[in-house]
Amino acid sequence: MAFAPRVVPAGDSAQMLELGESLDLEANRLAQRVAERIRAAPPEGVIDVVAGIVTVTVHFAAASAAQARARREAVSQALLAALASGTTGASPDERRAIDIPVCYEGAYAPDLGAVAAATGLPADEVVRRHTATGHRVLMMGFAPGFPYIGGLDAALDVPRKETPRARVEAGSVAIANGQTAIYPFATPGGWNVIGRTPLVLFDATRDPASLLQAGDRIAFVAISSAEFGELERR
């Protein structure tokens, strides 16, 4: 890695480990491992340990100046120690593997035609390529349970829509900028919706509330609208 990792303050109540500037899959895996290691044995006062695309931020609480200084230092040391043992631990292929059933048909895939036109591929080839590659959750962000998923076939690299859709339905599987996202809630959204999953990505009353977490291996599996209806009823 050409980038020299460093820990910087992210305000007075968080420290951030930077492993790179832009998406780098190796740095992304490392960020997840560092975050998991700290979450497993957090220094005193740690509230949240969050991995970004190529960063890890540790939020901490403190009541006094001395405590803030001590905790900031302990968090920085923990980040660097976790980084130093970075190459050990769960390898990518030991990660949780989750199949996401997706119906790529009709009303479930309002932007499939536009993606086909933009890529010059027939719609069924877009679907074939989306289901053929192994994907991985790069980061959780934007909304509870919302995954940013890497591993998209290079031929499917399309930009976000010029005009965001006012309403993207819950479960929508959408692509943009070389990644796939799945919308846990109906929200406005600018990604190209190519299908929908009947799985519930987030339910605050379920344990665990979020179906996915950073690092999960994802395979998209094409299903028919009949199968979608069947799975949705369950």
Added chain:
Amino acid sequence: MTIRVLRAGALATVQDLGRPGMQHLAIVPGGAIDATAHRVANALVGNVGDVATVEIALAGPELEFGCDALVALHGARFETELAGSAMPAARPVLLRAGTRLRIGAAKEGAFGYLAVAGGIDVPPVLESRSTYLSGGFGGLGGVALAAGSALPLVRDAAELAGARFAALARRANPVDVAGTSASSVRWSAPAATLPQTDPMVIRVVDGVHAELFDQESRALFVRERWRVGAASNRMGYRLTGSSLALDAPRDIASQPVCCGTVQVPAGGQPIVLMADRQTTGGYPRIAEVIAADVARIAQAAPGRSAVRFERVTLDAADAAREAAARHVDELLERLRWEFGDEGD
């Protein structure tokens, strides 16, 4: 035991101190946007620990109490009406069953907290009673108070009200609120977070991308009188003023952000991320509001207030955090004493 909502007001939600520890699942801690005022409001009715209050933005609701209740309104100062009289602010008030309380417009500040002895008894979701509007969960079924909704109180809310007010009366003689059936005390809790100056001065430390901004923008950031835009809300405060620019365009991979992060989207107008922010963001971060001032900036009223930023060192931020924490701790301790807790 409930409080009936007769009229909704601008935006009132049930809040506590939020749900920390879940940001890795993109679940934001949320909770009271002015956590200090929420804590003081709870202490004013003798609540110990973190129980839920009603957070009231800008213009309040009209409420009818189904039982006797000990209440306090702290944080923003509102016009209030209790059977033709104003409800005394920032102090415990014993209301009788059937009382109607109308909370009008905020005169000072943006967010007030109505605490009730025993707390607002909604079921916790993901370990918190706070309402997360974007996700539609927590509080009153994930939504704001609406006309016709009922705020559940604990079963013994009326008994708690009586017992706690009796404890207060042992410290000092209570007073009747003229023209009403309500009783209160002669003292009040000072405001800890309301704007003292215009513009309000908010302290920041440099953000992780401060050096990516051009020199003029960095100077402008702390010189400008930023107006708090009317579109500001619990997610973020949108500031309007001069445009800030980077030295050169930069693509920043999404990274975790904080409550108080000041980010600058392409348009150049800063946004201060608040309680219901997203957990990650990809805009350049010019500054971070220090912990001591997050609750203070929350009281800058959207569409009305202005702020100026003062850049401080991390050491100064730590000193300010300690001073703010001590101030609040002393206040909470004094309030506990009023309720008969002798302390140790």
